Amino acid sequence: xxxxxxxxxxxxxxxxxxxxxxFLGTFVLVLIGIGSVAVAVVGLPGxxxxxxxxxxxxxxxxxWGWAMGVVFGVYVAGGISxxxxxxxxxxxxxxxxRFPLWKILPYWAAxxxxxxxxxxxIYATYRWAINAANDKAGTGKTESLDTFSIFATFxxxxxxxxxxxxxxxEIVATALLLLLICALLDTRNSAPQANLAPLxxxxxxxMIALAYGTNSGYAINxxxxxxxxxxxxxxxxxxxxxxxxFGWFGNYWWIPLVGPLIGAILGVLVYDLxxxxxxxxxxxxREEGADLSRxxxxx
Numbered sequence: 001x002x003x004x005x006x007x008x009x010x011x012x013x014x015x016x017x018x019x020x021x022x023f024l025g026t027f028v029l030v031l032i033g034i035g036s037v038a039v040a041v042v043g044l045p046g047x048x049x050x051x052x053x054x055x056x057x058x059x060x061x062x063x064w065g066w067a068m069g070v071v072f073g074v075y076v077a078g079g080i081s082x083x084x085x086x087x088x089x090x091x092x093x094x095x096x097x098r099f100p101l102w103k104i105l106p107y108w109a110a111x112x113x114x115x116x117x118x119x120x121x122i123y124a125t126y127r128w129a130i131n132a133a134n135d136k137a138g139t140g141k142t143e144s145l146d147t148f149s150i151f152a153t154f155x156x157x158x159x160x161x162x163x164x165x166x167x168x169x170e171i172v173a174t175a176l177l178l179l180l181i182c183a184l185l186d187t188r189n190s191a192p193q194a195n196l197a198p199l200x201x202x203x204x205x206x207m208i209a210l211a212y213g214t215n216s217g218y219a220i221n222x223x224x225x226x227x228x229x230x231x232x233x234x235x236x237x238x239x240x241x242x243x244x245x246f247g248w249f250g251n252y253w254w255i256p257l258v259g260p261l262i263g264a265i266l267g268v269l270v271y272d273l274x275x276x277x278x279x280x281x282x283x284x285x286r287e288e289g290a291d292l293s294r295x296x297x298x299x
Contacts, residue, residue, distance in 0.1 A: 015103065015106060017080055017081075018080060018081035018082075018103075018107075019081070019106055019107070019109075019110040020080075020110075021076070021077035021080035021081035021083070022077060022081045022083075022084060022085060022107055022110040022111050022114065023110040023111070023113055023114040023117075024076055024077060024114065025073040025074065025076045025077025025078075025081070025083050025085040025114070026073060026077075026085040026086075026110070026111040026112075026114030026115050026118070026223055026224075026227075027073075027114040027115070027117055027118045028069065028072050028073040028076050028118075029069040029070055029072075029073030029085050029114075029115075029118075029224070030069065030114065030115040030118035030119065030223075030224055030227065030228065031069070031118040031121060031122065032065055032066075032068055032069035032072065032073075033065055033066040033069040033224065034118065034119060034122050034150055034151055034228060035065065035122055035126075036061050036062050036064070036065020036066065036068075036069075037062050037065065037149065037150045037151075038122055038126045038129065038130075038150045039061060039065075040054065040058035040059070040061045040062050041054070041058075041133070041146060041147070041149060041150050042126060042129040042130055042132070042133040042146075042147065042150065043126065043129055044058070045133070046129040046132050046133055047129070059209075059213070059214075062209065062213075063206050063209035063210060063213065064206060066205055066206075066209060066218075067202040067203060067205045067206035067209070068202060069202075070085075070198070070201055070202040070205045071198050071199050071201070071202035072198075073085045074197075074198035074201065074202075075198050078198065081107075082099075083198070084107060084111070085111060085114075085221075085223075086111065086220075086221040086222075086223060086224070086260075087107070087108045087111055087112075087221070087222045087223050087260075087261065088174050088177070088178065088220065088221060088222060088260040088261055088263065088264035089178065089181065089264065090103075090104055090107045090108060090111075091104065091261055091264050091265065092178045092181075092182075092264035092265065092267060092268040093268075095264075095265050095268050095269070096182075096268050096272060108222075108223070111223035111227075112222075112223045112226055112227045112230075113227065114223070114227070115223045115224055115226070115227025115228055116227035116228065116230055116231050117227075118227070118228070119151050119227060119228035119231035119232070120231055122150070122151070123151075123231065123235055126150070130147045130150070133146065133147055134147055140236075141235070141236040141237045141238070141240075142236070142237060142238040142239065142240065144237070144240075145240060145246050145247070147237075148232055148237045148240045148241065148246075149217070151228035151229065151231065151232045151237075152217075152219075152225050152228050152229040152232060152241065152256070153216055153217030153218070153219045153225050153256050154216075154217060154240075154244070154246065154249060154252060155215070155216050155217075155248075155249050155252065155255075156214055156215055156216065157247075157248050159215075159248070159249070160248055161248060161249060161250065163251075163252070163255060165215070165216075166215065166216035166252070166255050166259070167255050167258065167259045168259075169212055169215040169216045169218075169259070170216055170218075170219060170220065170255060170256060170258075170259025170260055170263060171259050171260075171262050171263040171266065172212070172263065173208050173211075173212040173218055173220050173263065174220045174259065174260040174261075174262075174263025174264055174267065175263040175264070175266040175267035175270065176204075176208060176212075176263075176267065177204060177205070177208060177220050177263070177264075177267065178263065178264045178266075178267025178268050178271075179267040179268075179270055179271050180201075180204045181201060181204070181267075182267070182268060182271035182272070182275075183271065183275070184197050184200050184201060184204075185197060186275075186276075186279060188279040188280065188282075189275070189279045205220070208220060216255070216256070216259075217256075219256035219259070219260060220260050220263075221260060222256060222257040222260050222261065225256035225257070226253075226256070226257060229241045229242070229244075229253060229256075230242075241253070
């Protein structure tokens with residue numbers, strides 16, 4: 001997260017090293033994230049380590065998995081590229097004027113490729129469990145939403161064929177993510193010290209999983225969805241991946257892409273319009289030695 005994590009300068013500095021870092025950071029994020037989904041969906045049931053159906057405990061495995069994926073993905077890439085590891089974060093920083101516009105598309109490409117590669121590794125290590133789950137259900141890949149869900153997101157059945165509900169969910173959840181990232185990286189506010197920002201950003205993702213996860217699977221990251229979705233298309237899930245059609249939903253593929261990008265813009269604008277002006281003023285007041293316990297001096 002470029003606003004807060006110092007970049008290491010000198011050794012192979014430049015865009016190529018940043019793109020490698022974004023690729024690897026996103027790879028780590030998605031490898032841990034969808035790996036946790038694979039454990040919850042096919043690993044535990046298929047290995048007889050969980051005799052019963054999918055429960056809230058499985059959901060917590062997934063929530064913690066994605067949270068830890070964010071933490072370690074940021075630690076891997078933070079000192080080189082700023083560890084965006086999410087196209088929505090890249091766009092949000094660019095909207096704030098904190099990131100060059102010309103770097104947006106290269107960063108997005110590296111992030112999507114990292115997510116695609118991670119999906120390939122997870123499929124290679126869990127294909128036995130995936131095949132066993134499909135065989136037990138008597139379905140092929142093109143009819144197996146359960147095994148597809150290891151890799152990419154889909155809307156809850158209660159939305160019916162509505163696209164607005166899942167889109168709104170992705171917008172709100174990603175706006176919340178970017179709003180809180182801005183707060184956690186703003187040293188003029190109450191930003192954490194001792195390089196704890198990645199851990200707390202991971203907890204933000206955990207919170208979003210608990211608060212919004214069941215609506216649309218909380219993609220909140222276009223690369224996290226598009227990369228694995230593309231992999232599943234080539235690996236045999238077909239129309240469930242693209243155009244994203246199954247049962248109650250159709251042509252869903254664009255929602256986890258567009259929703260987070262809109263949400264990112266809204267999240268940073270809310271922070272910069274409603275918080276940044278006041279922390280700037282209070283920062284100037286501190287420099288001038290004002291008593292901030294007295295509002296008339298601090299504002």
